[in-house]
Amino acid sequence: MTGLQQFAVVLVNAILLQDGTTLAALLSLDSAVTSRAAADYLARGGPSVHSLASNLNTAKASGGFGGGSAFGRLPPPWQSGLSVLLEHRLLASAALGGRSWQDAFAHLAEALGAFHGAIRTEGRWVVAALLRLSTDVRVLAKQADVAAAAAERAAAAAVAARSAGGGAADAPPAGDGGAFAPPPLPPRALEAAERTIKKGFTLAISDRGDAGATKKWAALGLVNQLFRCYFSLNQLRLCRNLIRAVEAASFLPFDGFPAPHRVTYKYFTGRLSLYEEHYGDAVASLSYALTRLPAEPPAGAAAAAPGADRYAGHRRAILLYLVPARLLLGVAPSPSLLRRHGLADTYGGIVRGVTVGDYGAYGAALARHEPLFMRRALYLVLDKLRTLVHRSLLRAVQRALDGKTRLRVAWWAAAMAVGAGGEEVDAVEAECVAANLISLGLVKGYIAHRAGFIVLANTTAFPPVAGVMRQRRGGDGHAAP
Numbered sequence: 001m002t003g004l005q006q007f008a009v010v011l012v013n014a015i016l017l018q019d020g021t022t023l024a025a026l027l028s029l030d031s032a033v034t035s036r037a038a039a040d041y042l043a044r045g046g047p048s049v050h051s052l053a054s055n056l057n058t059a060k061a062s063g064g065f066g067g068g069s070a071f072g073r074l075p076p077p078w079q080s081g082l083s084v085l086l087e088h089r090l091l092a093s094a095a096l097g098g099r100s101w102q103d104a105f106a107h108l109a110e111a112l113g114a115f116h117g118a119i120r121t122e123g124r125w126v127v128a129a130l131l132r133l134s135t136d137v138r139v140l141a142k143q144a145d146v147a148a149a150a151a152e153r154a155a156a157a158a159v160a161a162r163s164a165g166g167g168a169a170d171a172p173p174a175g176d177g178g179a180f181a182p183p184p185l186p187p188r189a190l191e192a193a194e195r196t197i198k199k200g201f202t203l204a205i206s207d208r209g210d211a212g213a214t215k216k217w218a219a220l221g222l223v224n225q226l227f228r229c230y231f232s233l234n235q236l237r238l239c240r241n242l243i244r245a246v247e248a249a250s251f252l253p254f255d256g257f258p259a260p261h262r263v264t265y266k267y268f269t270g271r272l273s274l275y276e277e278h279y280g281d282a283v284a285s286l287s288y289a290l291t292r293l294p295a296e297p298p299a300g301a302a303a304a305a306p307g308a309d310r311y312a313g314h315r316r317a318i319l320l321y322l323v324p325a326r327l328l329l330g331v332a333p334s335p336s337l338l339r340r341h342g343l344a345d346t347y348g349g350i351v352r353g354v355t356v357g358d359y360g361a362y363g364a365a366l367a368r369h370e371p372l373f374m375r376r377a378l379y380l381v382l383d384k385l386r387t388l389v390h391r392s393l394l395r396a397v398q399r400a401l402d403g404k405t406r407l408r409v410a411w412w413a414a415a416m417a418v419g420a421g422g423e424e425v426d427a428v429e430a431e432c433v434a435a436n437l438i439s440l441g442l443v444k445g446y447i448a449h450r451a452g453f454i455v456l457a458n459t460t461a462f463p464p465v466a467g468v469m470r471q472r473r474g475g476d477g478h479a480a481p
Contacts, residue, residue: 330465
């Protein structure tokens, strides 16, 4: 039996037996069986000689499908769409073997579209395969966009080099790519992937089957794939439509979905809440994600075997956003927590700045890790902590003056200058910073402008940050009306 026939036998039997695990494995980009089938398919001539349907019929006639009857027993949607699905799936493997990311993505996206048509009347058993194909389409789309951008840069550099040398740029030979040409690639593959995955999401949530046997169980996993697309494309506003769908009464019970799907969902919704300044919601969602991960191994075991905690990277990724979310509510992480998760260098200076008013440590950490913070879309979030650093610095000045409630603006300006590394801070700027703290409710008092004093309240001049934020954000992390 050839590699193509073996692949077809296993796949058709998986459909007939409704074996979703096997079907997902065969459609995965990691499948060795599928890779061998792709090589065999190309050796037979592929689409330039005859369609995959004729190859399937050849396999059926030779007894590859259990006496030639299995293929005919497939439901009509599978019989009409299987040829297109498998042809593009095999060509995706072939393109991937040649490191052609654009071709691989274009073919796999076509395969996913055909899969949507084939499973329209199927139930929960296709969920694993739908999620596997959707994930692979998104991953290939990102790789295709990276490769396209690299090729564009290389072409521009080549043109610039030829122009600098006075030569004329050679035009590439014309041609349509031959029989193996993939479907046309859109300008941004990830945008095309989002549209295709969203069709699968619509298909899943529209399933009217019984709760135990519906494709709706794919919905949360597909939402997570769409979240990844929107975060990569910087289209965060579209996430709210998905969140409304998940929170709708018709959506399946959230706790019924697999833990990995729930953790990923809360991770992204927590990040979204953080960006929208709903800090209470951000802490709640990110804490949910962190606590639903499998428990950490004992400290001794982790030290003896560095790879013992399989989820160490996941914990660190969540804490990258949870730490600033909690800081914005006035709650600092312990030094041991930062050390345990490899975040002491990243956040140590920032935490010190927020807790004791060390403006130099805060600024140095923000500058040193700027590439990481920009890459993780955290820089603007962490810049908002500057106000809390000023608050702690003002508190430190008051303590240094034995708790005086009347502080000269000049003293405050001098303290700010020291924190800024000796850069001069005038009285106007110092007054503005203090006035901002008072207007935000982070400091209780007033500015005696003519006298040149900051007058602090006799009691509770520095109210708890969490309480101030709750009052400002409506008590639950949302903006107050």
